[in-house]
Amino acid sequence: MNKVAQQIVERIRRFFATGATLDVEVRIQALRKLQEAIKRHEPQLLEALRLDLNKTNFEAYTTEIGIILSEITHTLKHLRRWAKPKRVKTAVIHFGARGIIYPEPFGAVLVIAPWNYPFQLSLAPVIGAIAAGNCIVLKPSEQAPHTSAALVKLIKDAHSNGLAEGILSVVEGDAEVSTALLHQHWDYIFFTGGPAVGKIVMEAASKHLTPVTLELGGKSPCIVHHDANIKLAAKRIVWGKFLNSGQTCVAPDYVLVHESVHGALVAAMQASIAELYGESPSDPRRKELPAIISGRHYRRLRALLDRSSGTLLVGGGGEEDRRYIEPTILGNMTWEDPIMEEEIFGPILPIFTYNELEREVIVPITTRPKPLALYLFSESKRLQKDLLQRISFGCGAINDTVIQFASHHLPIGGVGNSGMGRYHGHHTFDLFSHHKSVLHQTTRFDLPFRYPTMKNGLQWIKKILK
Structure with a gap:
């Protein structure tokens, strides 16, 4: 496999060396071909997402296909402006010169995608990498085999309709394939997944000093203060947590609610679950909830539930044959509970109560690994400002989730244990671009004080450099 992986990298390096992707119009054409192929393959993609994760057409389009089409449209609208060299100010000592930053592609890029949003999180980084002029090898997740196969067919169709194979290729396979690809020399690696594999990716990249983006995860807290709009908070927490059956990297992992509104929040969340997903396991809407990705992950979640010392407030049931777990809420939690030792990544939501913000909210969050996301429900601008300043996290929302x-x-993007690097929109273009700084110096004159031979040159330097 290592030899095959080497041949793949060499092929896209040869294409990159032709300089074709340095032309912004070539990048635009490539993105349009990809966009057209996605639209042609929409029915097949919807079916693949149903087979892998039991996603309804509504959820699959809203959280996967629609987001990617929107991202391509946004990129096409702004790409020419993003790609233009940008003039910057110059210091007095550079009088007569012009400073210009040129965005240029890195070259050969590897994108390793996850299984939880197997279409969206495969192509979101690819769009920015193409826009920046790179040549990409995409490795979809083998845990979502139908979507992986659909991606292969989609991109093969795009190739037959004008997308150069050297710009984007897909390689399917298991962890052995990922390992073989990681052993190659890349110019950039983009990985989405968990911290454990993220460390392996970073170690492999370090052997070639390859820059990486790691989109990881973590235990993202959701804080509900006593002044929150409880009914709205409950609905937005339930929606964000149980979207994709909790298999979302930025989903709330646990809730910290002020003791005075704990009962009201739980009741409102129970009502929101009934409203959005049906009142009982027999409700037909429950069968439309996304599945847990595999039997192994289902059993992991069941084990967390079985070992938990918390009180079951809502849900708790499940069906292993269709990898389904009810939207579940646990109360009376402790920080030592096994479910708090790892990111849950499933439809289980522990709830803690607090009275003292500093000791029971800020300290527990800040003494643990930095989360990918944080959510706060409160009308207090002072509290919002205080928590945003004092707690480090990757991204978040006030009075909403996800x-x-x-x-x-x-x-x-994450911070610390939740990852490194950031993307979306213009930020993805910047991520996959090396920003090359060039000073264009004048030849019409030469400032003498830069040279040690000028009399009183040091005095001039001290006046300028202060």
Whole structure:
């Protein structure tokens, strides 16, 4: 496999060396061909997402296909402006010169995609990498085999309709294939997944000093203060948590609610679950909830539930044959509970109560690994400002959950254990571009004080450099 992987990298390097992707119009054409292929393959993509994750057409289009089409449209609208060299100010000592930053592609890029949003999180980084002029090898997740196969067919169709194979290729396979690809020399690696594999990716990249983006995860807190709009908070938390059956990297992992509104929040969340997903397991809408990706992950979640010391407040049931777990809420939690040792990544939501913000909210969050996301429900501008300043996290929302991920204008990325690098919209273009700084110096004159031979040159330097 290593030899095959090497041949793949060499092929796209040869194409990149032709300089074709340095032309912005070539990049635009490539993105249009990709966009057209996605539209042609929409029915097949919807079916693949149903087979892999039991996603309804509504959820599959809203969270996967529609987001990618919107991202391409946004990129096409702005790409020519993003790609233009940008003039910057120059210091007095550079009088007569012009400073210009040239965005240029890195070259050969590897994108390793996850299984939870197997279409969206495969192509979102690819769009920015193409826009920046790179040549990409995409490795979809083998845990979503139908979507992986659909991606292969989609991109093969795009190739037959004008997308150069050297710009974008797909390689399917298991962890052995990913390992073989990681052993090659890339100019950039983009990985979405968990911290454990993220460390392996970073170690492999370090052997060639290859820059990486790691989109990881973590235990993202959701804080509900006593002044929150409880009914609205409950609905937005339920929607954000149980979207894709909790298999969302920016989903709330646990809730910290002020003790005075704990009962009201739980009741409102129970009502929201009934409203959005039906009142009982027999409700037909429950069968439309996305499935847990595999039997192994289903059993992991069941084990977390079985070992939990918390009180079951809502849900708890499930069906292993269709990899289904009810939207579940746990109360009376402790920080030592096994479910708090790892990111849940499933439809289980532990709830903690607090009275003292500093000791029971800020300290527990800040003494643990930095989360990918944080959510706060409160009408207090002072509290919002205080928590935003004191808690480090990758992205978040005030009085909402998850929805920030859909913005082209807000970069998404982790910090510390939750990842490094950020992307979406213009930020993805910047991520996959090396920003080359060049000083264009004049030849019409030469400032003498830069040379040690000038009399009183040091005095001039001290006046300028202060």
